[in-house]
Amino acid sequence: MIEMKLFQEQIVRLLTGLVPLEPEQIRADLESPPSLEMGNYAFPCFKLAKIHRAAPQKIAADLADKVPADPFFERVEAMGPYLNFFVDKSMLAGCTVGEILRQGADFGKSDEGQGKTVVLDFSAPNIAKPFGIGHLRSTIIGNSLYRIHAALGYKCVGINYIGDWGTQFGKLIAAYLHWGDEELLQKDPIQHLYELYVRFHREAEADPSLGDEGRGWFKKLEDGDPYAVALWQRFRDISLAEFKRVYARLGVEFDYWHGESFYNKMLDDTVAAVDALGLLEQSQGAWIVNLEEEGMPPCLLRKQDGATLYATRDLTAAIYRHNTWQFAKALYVVGVDQTLYFRQLFAVLKKMGHQWVENCQHIPFGMIRFNGGKMSTRRGSLVFLDDVLSEAIDLAREIIAEKNPDLPNKEEVARQVGVGALIFGDLCNDRIKDVDFDWDQVMDFSGETAPYIQYAHARICSILRKAPVEPGFNLSLLDNEYEYALTAVLGKYPAAIARAGETCKPSFVARYLIDVAKEFNRFYHQCPVLNAPPAVRAARLALIDAARQVLANGLSLLGIEAPEEM
């Protein structure tokens, strides 16, 4: 990964004219060698070999002789077919450590998204269903993408598109009327609604008329039947209160809570607009948009009974969001199982002539499985997020009791560490991969985990409490292999954010932070800070403060807190 632009641009300047390539080409060809001993940047000579019809090794060697001495680089050396650049260590330390300390919490931010808005649709739990760990993925990936885009300078709009409308509510109402218990609803509302939901689907298998009954209630709900609306309102309030409690534990916030029901009054207009464009056709009693030309199944906008569907509401929501925020990007953080659905949705928007659909993007993530099978709300095989959170926090609390019994605010730190471990466990891998939920894995706080990173951060804070950064430090003293390795990795932070933003993959930030913590730990075990000679000590204090800053900044992009003690 190419880090500090400064050095990169200097190489481009040095090579332009020396090689028959455009500056852009040179810039694109620059690589990072596999290890620091081989330099910071490498310029591969294979293309030149073709042009000059000579061995790339020879070309690299010739270039090494021709490149003029430069204050940015300690030396430039041919290594096989590569021309490798070794950055001047004190220059590197000045550019990175100095810059980090100057910018503080702003280090890593950019103005890439200046003046642009990105709308993020994430979390979106369904009311009437408990908050399962399936929704955890959308929640924390979305939350992290929000923070990453904000760091890139975008104005972010986080929307929790609550699943608070649809046939499922008709079913829930029907279930409540059959088996609902007012007392249970008062005592443990979420649990009771969950049981009703599961029971409905179980009984509906034997008695298909139940399904019709549920659909009937949803139709009444859409038609404004006061009784149905009142029940719906009640279920919604109960669920929302519960969701807010979970979000508080997770430390996740939203700018808007526009759920599906928010768009109710606009749905007719949407369908009318589709119709006016001649895109609406009736098929098997339902109203659809034909997508044969696009090679996809049709998109249903109204059922036979006239009630709307998910797509009707999503279509409306997209248009509303565009009108309201004129977004440069709209990201839908939704499971990979809805890939086809989003392709259909976007295809309909395109047919409607909304060019801005090009800016809409489905950000898929893999499914969570349990014991090898799919987790299903309906079958009741769901792991409750709340339970997972509690377990993780309990474990963190136990470890604290054992390792650091005198720690102040144990409870708060236990939450930060337990929740952090959970979040990191999800964000550190490519989001597209399916994950098999495994308690042992979730409860492992060693190795490549959030606590590992938080621990490095806490250790640094511990040193800095004993001796704050001293003014007048000389960063050019940071030149041993450990100081150098740590400095070099710190400089790569902005690139890690940029890449995470481009790809909408927070895992690049997560992986990067592991590298930083690892490099800090090596340094820590090899180089004393407090007991170093005064000048070295001052420089090292500055270095670890920079490392602390990067760890804290990076963790915050993942939505993970960085306690100063743990």
Add this chain to the structure above:
RNA sequence: GUGCCCGUAGCUCAGCUGGAUAGAGCGUUUGACUACGAAUCAAAAGGCCGCAGGUUCGAAUCCUGCCGGGCACGCCA
């Protein structure tokens, strides 16, 4: 059946737009707390990168086929 995604060490996964000896963590074995926190560090063992072709100076990475797993495919969301 058709389409999309995944397949790297015993397990869980990295591997940047194709490039220099394929890397971590967990687990296993062995060392390091009379230096700033051992939730740590150091070291060892462990891999025909699913299989077979192709493109290329060069393929874990790109293309094709096959195998294995997942997901989706009209009145759920």
